Amino acid sequence: MARTSKFDEAQVQELLLQALETERGGIQVYMAAIKAAQNPDLKKEWEEYLEETKTHEEVLTRVFGELGLDTEQQSPGRMIVAHHGQSLVQAIEMAMKEADPAAAELVAAECVVLAETKDHQNWELIGQVALKAKADYADVLKQAYQAVEKDEDHHLYHTKGWARELWIQSLGFPAVLPPPEEVKQVETAIGASRAEQARETMIKRH
Template identity: 65%
Template sequence: MAKKAGNLDQIHDLLYQALETELGGEQVYRAALACTLEDDLRKEWQGYLEETQTHQRVLLGTFETLGLDPDAAVPSRKVVKHLGESLVAAMALAKSQGDAAAAQRVAAECVVLAETKDHQNWELIGLVADKLSGPQAKALKQAYDAVEKDEDHHLYHTKGWARELWIQALGFPAVLPPPEEARHVETAIGAARAEQARDSML
């Protein structure tokens, strides 16, 4: 089956959104770390912050390869930037309320929201790399291969943290660090299995 060219304008727009998501993600993690009480979670998010900075460099390299201006004022970037800034503002608001444990839960939820968008960006970049051919496909595939595993880890592990912190707040036994950590989850199936196994880990 012949590969289609795809909508290059929209593909480039996706890349700009991905870059803006990674730039905003750095700020989200900095704000989340300021809300963190759990040492294991702080260590986890510090690692994610460093990986997010690496993802920025990967994308900037991809932009250079594709001849795209990383500073271009693409309209969709404003929306993505607003979403990231809103998550940072939500964490600041939660922290100002004086309940540190609640602020930590809000931070986990904000990271999950940010990583859901980030994860989808990279899934779509992988799809585009698979559908295209030639130098563009190669550049996108290299970027995808460098980042995708990190994105799975960020999303599924933080979802586990958010769930267990909520369970703890609700007055029930929680698994901390969450099962996703102990089972080294890297896939959606693995995340589902880890959640199912949580009762046996209490």
């Protein structure tokens, strides 16, 4: 694909600042969520995601170094991302203090979904930049994107499945735990949709 001539370097840097802050916030969100997890499979899953998120932060830190950017540079957008991350951690902590363990676990799952939704979008956009930006950015970002993309899909779609099934369980209906997304090792949006559609069949098998 041809490189675009409308490359907004300042906005690409803003995306990278927000992406790095999202990973840093995600580490804190996972640390809080793990404390709230009641299901051992979910706790194990989040422990794995925490380690992968730490790796993603390292990947982005290397990107900053290779592009000559400052990892500590602030921007209004980055400050808002930091605020969102802190708010999610506070929500989990509030739930653990005020709610019963099952409810706190559900809040934690929803907070992880919110964090991973932003994280997933960041990396989708980084992938777009890698396709269309000038060569020095494109080469660096392509390597980073390829290293992280699969993990990000996994984190978002699997945790959405966990949150849905924990909600269904809380409502008193049969739930599939671990969720279909986990059982079927979903890695794409299409796969996630198919897994959700298969849940009724999976319940009947139980």
